[in-house]
Amino acid sequence: MTENNKNTSKGKILAVDDKQENLHVLIKILDKQGYDVFPAISGTQALSVVHSNKPDLILLDILMPDMNGYEVCEHLKADEQTRDIPIIFISALSETVDKVKAFSIGGVDYISKPFQVKEVLARVETHLSLQRLQKSLEEKNELLEQEIVARKRAEEAAQMANQAKSTFLANMSHELRTPLNAILGFAQLMSRTQRLDPENKENLAIISRSGKHLLTLINQVLDFSKIEAGRTTINESKFDLYALLNDLEELFSLKANDKDLQLIFDHYLNFPQYIIADEVKLRQILINLLNNALKFTQKGGVTVWVREKPIFDKGVVSKILFHFKIEDTGPGIPPDELTTIFEAFVQTSTGRQTCEGTGLGLAISHQFVQLMGGELTVSSQFGEGTTFEFSLQCQLAEAIDVKNTKIEKEVIALEPNQSRYRILIVDDKWMNRQLLMKLLNPLGFEVREAENGQEAIEIWEKWEPHLIWMDMQMPVMDGFEATRQIKAHIKGQATIIIIMTASVLEEERVVILDAGCDDFLRKPFKNADIFDLMHKHIGVRYLYEEESKPNGDEEESKPNGDEEITIAELKSEMLTTLPDDLLKQWQEAVEYGDLQTALSLIDRIGENNKSLANTLSKLAKDFRFDILQEVFDEW
Ligand code: ADP
Numbered sequence: 001m002t003e004n005n006k007n008t009s010k011g012k013i014l015a016v017d018d019k020q021e022n023l024h025v026l027i028k029i030l031d032k033q034g035y036d037v038f039p040a041i042s043g044t045q046a047l048s049v050v051h052s053n054k055p056d057l058i059l060l061d062i063l064m065p066d067m068n069g070y071e072v073c074e075h076l077k078a079d080e081q082t083r084d085i086p087i088i089f090i091s092a093l094s095e096t097v098d099k100v101k102a103f104s105i106g107g108v109d110y111i112s113k114p115f116q117v118k119e120v121l122a123r124v125e126t127h128l129s130l131q132r133l134q135k136s137l138e139e140k141n142e143l144l145e146q147e148i149v150a151r152k153r154a155e156e157a158a159q160m161a162n163q164a165k166s167t168f169l170a171n172m173s174h175e176l177r178t179p180l181n182a183i184l185g186f187a188q189l190m191s192r193t194q195r196l197d198p199e200n201k202e203n204l205a206i207i208s209r210s211g212k213h214l215l216t217l218i219n220q221v222l223d224f225s226k227i228e229a230g231r232t233t234i235n236e237s238k239f240d241l242y243a244l245l246n247d248l249e250e251l252f253s254l255k256a257n258d259k260d261l262q263l264i265f266d267h268y269l270n271f272p273q274y275i276i277a278d279e280v281k282l283r284q285i286l287i288n289l290l291n292n293a294l295k296f297t298q299k300g301g302v303t304v305w306v307r308e309k310p311i312f313d314k315g316v317v318s319k320i321l322f323h324f325k326i327e328d329t330g331p332g333i334p335p336d337e338l339t340t341i342f343e344a345f346v347q348t349s350t351g352r353q354t355c356e357g358t359g360l361g362l363a364i365s366h367q368f369v370q371l372m373g374g375e376l377t378v379s380s381q382f383g384e385g386t387t388f389e390f391s392l393q394c395q396l397a398e399a400i401d402v403k404n405t406k407i408e409k410e411v412i413a414l415e416p417n418q419s420r421y422r423i424l425i426v427d428d429k430w431m432n433r434q435l436l437m438k439l440l441n442p443l444g445f446e447v448r449e450a451e452n453g454q455e456a457i458e459i460w461e462k463w464e465p466h467l468i469w470m471d472m473q474m475p476v477m478d479g480f481e482a483t484r485q486i487k488a489h490i491k492g493q494a495t496i497i498i499i500m501t502a503s504v505l506e507e508e509r510v511v512i513l514d515a516g517c518d519d520f521l522r523k524p525f526k527n528a529d530i531f532d533l534m535h536k537h538i539g540v541r542y543l544y545e546e547e548s549k550p551n552g553d554e555e556e557s558k559p560n561g562d563e564e565i566t567i568a569e570l571k572s573e574m575l576t577t578l579p580d581d582l583l584k585q586w587q588e589a590v591e592y593g594d595l596q597t598a599l600s601l602i603d604r605i606g607e608n609n610k611s612l613a614n615t616l617s618k619l620a621k622d623f624r625f626d627i628l629q630e631v632f633d634e635w
Contacts, residue, residue: 009036011128014055016046016072017090018064022113026059026090029117030124043067047075050082057128059120060107062091062098070105077106086127090115162229169225174473176218177502178429181524183211185435188527192410215524220360224344227367234278234371238397241322242273244283245306252290252302261294262301275320275394281368282392285376286324288361289388293328296350300329300385311393320396325389332382341378342366410545411531414444421540422446424465426456426482427500428474436469439527453482460486460495466538467496469530470517480515487516496537500525570615571631577609590628595620598628 013035015026023039030037038053040046043064050058058076062069069089076082089102092113099110108130109123187208190196196204226232249265256263286304293302305325310317330350333341337348344363362376369376369390380386423445425436433449440447448463450456454477456468468486472479479499486492499512499520512520518537521529534540574583582604589597598620606613619628 010034011056011124012036012038012053013057013059013124014038014040014046014050014053015059016040016043016064016069017059017061018042019061022061026120029120033121035124043069043072043075046072050076050085054082055085056131057124058085058087059090059111059124060087062089062093062102070101073102073105073107086131088123088127090120165225165229169222169229173218173222174502177215177523178432180211180215180218181502182429182431182435184208184215184524185439185527187211189435189438220364223364224360227364232367232371235280236276236278238274238276239279240273241275242267244279244286245304248283248286248290248304251287252294255294256302259294259298261297261299263294264301264303266303267306274397275322276397277392277394278368278372281372285365285368285390286326288365289326292361293326293330293386293388296386297328297330302329303327317396319393321391321393323389323391325387327385327387329385332384332386333378333380334382338378338380342376411443411527411542412545413543415541415543418541419466420444420446421467421534421538422448422463422465423534424448424450424456424459424463424468426450426453426468426474426479427471428452429471432471432500436530439530451476453477453479453485456482457485460492464491465495467498467534470497470499472499472501472512480511483515483517498533498537567627567630570612573609573612574631577612578605587632590625590632 010033013030015023015030015037016039017023017026018041020041023041027037027039038049038055040049044067046058046060060069060072064072069091073087073089076085076087083106086108087106088109088111089107090111090113091098091102094112102110108127111120111123187204190204191201191208223232245265245267249263253263290302290304303326305327307323309321309323311319311321313319333348333350337346340346341348342362345359346363347359366376369392372392374390374392376388376390378386378388423440425433425447426449427433427436428451437447437449448459448465450459452474453470456470457477459465460468470479470483483497483499486495486497496518497516499515499517500523501512501520502523519533521533531540531542535542574586578586582601586598586601586605588594589601599617602613602617602620605616616628619625
């Protein structure tokens with residue numbers, strides 16, 4: 001090979017043959033084609049040069065004195081450093097068995113002597129390019145493996161960081177919620193006393209409002225961290241969607257009134273009211289969107305619009321697709337800010353002016369809707385208003401499955417003729433014990449306190465309380481351990497233990513219940529939660545403010561005529577109870593949107609059917625002639 005083309009060699013080849021003339025021919029033809037060829041006159045020589053000058057390919061004669069080509073090949077294949085060099089045998093042996101042996105010991109090809117120059121070149125070229133391809137594949141593989149290892153390490157590091165974040169979350173949540181529990185709880189207790197003058201009542205209301213605001217902020221930050229750490233789960237339950245919407249209407253109508261805004265809940269639909277979904281998250285999403293809409297809107301109003309569409313499976317309704325829309329006539333959002341609105345900590349110029357909020361509400365709502373299988377979107381006309389909307393697919397539930405959410409009334413005393421209940425409060429913080437003591441003592445419970453799990457076990461053994469309110473994190477012995485020890489006794493099975501936790505982590509619920517606790521309550525709690533849990537587990541019955549009657553399980557009677565009614569029900573009610581002439585007059589009044597005539601007709605309807613009159617009157621007074629008109633659409 002000439003000096004010139006050495007640098008551009010097409011590959012390095014070792015030619016092994018005991019005959020000089022054969023070597024000479026091979027070197028000549030290969031060198032001419034630009035290969036870098038070096039010879040070995042025996043097997044032994046080949047094995048020694050191969051290490052100092054590693055070739056890309058070996059042409060190997062078989063019949064040689066001392067060591068034949070097969071043996072040379074076997075040595076090369078046994079050596080880690082040379083086993084990958086492709087070997088082409090060149091031999092005068094032409095029996096099939098010779099060729100088979102050549103391949104079986106690791107040769108890649110076989111050329112019979114006397115050889116054709118073109119054949120040698122073609123085979124050498126093929127195997128060298130195969131070799132090159134294999135090398136590049138191996139290199140790529142190695143790179144890939146390195147990448148996988150690096151990724152795995154990064155994943156592990158991220159997992160550890162997430163774990164650290166969760167622990168931080170749990171601790172922070174505990175640290176922040178515990179004092180908040182005391183602030184909100186004592187404020188609630190104080191508001192029960194009659195002796196407060198109006199100014200102090202107002203001050204107390206401010207403490208309460210600020211505490212609740214702080215709780216919302218803490219919850220938002222925690223919610224967001226939980227989403228980021230991938231620890232948010234969907235907790236579905238059966239609930240009454242009508243009741244949820246009515247609750248929200250009640251909750252926000254005061255705020256809307258204060259700002260002189262119109263708040264319309266447009267959900268007079270045929271949709272079934274009992275559904276299966278994550279009620280807590282849906283409520284949080286709607287509260288957040290409504291809060292924003294009312295916060296930013298200065299004139300006009302806010303509409304919550306809900307529509308339904310059945311989804312059929314094999315001819316039967318399997319699910320319902322609910323479409324929620326929250327529209328406002330507020331300042332709107334500029335187009336360039338619309339794209340980032342769902343990012344965390346983003347506030348638009350309007351938002352920043354209010355000097356309120358964290359910029360987390362929409363990010364959380366967006367993620368919650370996504371977790372529930374929908375997509376929260378926004379559209380806005382700057383200067384005219386904003387619309388947020390999303391759809392959710394929900395399964396239907398039977399009415400009987402749904403828990404009746406009772407209106408919260410103030411407990412004023414225990415119902416007479418009950419056992420004298422012994423309640424043990426276990427908490428290392430004096431303030432927390434005081435809160436429960438002051439709530440339960442005046443009502444006539446026998447209450448005792450313990451500062452840690454150890455003390456709780458001692459009191460429990462002698463005093464046998466009906467129920468224990470148990471804090472989780474305490475020195476000496478924590479709530480888990482105390483619960484485990486108490487529940488290990490037969491007599492302990494009869495004691496109800498409810499854990500109080502300031503943690504927000506859903507997975508802790510499983511650990512708590514595993515320890516043998518009967519229930520758990522998150523801090524900060526409402527007084528009503530305490531009373532409800534005692535009713536649920538040991539059957540305590542109360543007397544309430546206003547009605548002063550027992551809270552048995554009897555059905556709550558709704559105020560006459562105030563029930564929600566669907567269009568279909570309204571239609572059938574009107575058809576069956578109204579005489580033809582009255583119906584005709586009513587239809588005319590509705591068509592013309594004539595409120596005065598409608599109201600006088602409602603008076604006449606009320607003489608025979610008070611509940612129908614109430615429903616129609618509510619709709620007419622709300623100017624919902626569109627709904628009243630719908631009744632006649634498919635008459
Ligand atoms: P926060 O309200 O706590 O600041 P959000 O994530 O709920 O956080 O909202 C982010 C920002 O989006 C708000 O600060 C405000 O700039 C803008 N925004 C949200 N809702 C509306 C709305 N209905 N009209 C106008 N701007 C809105």
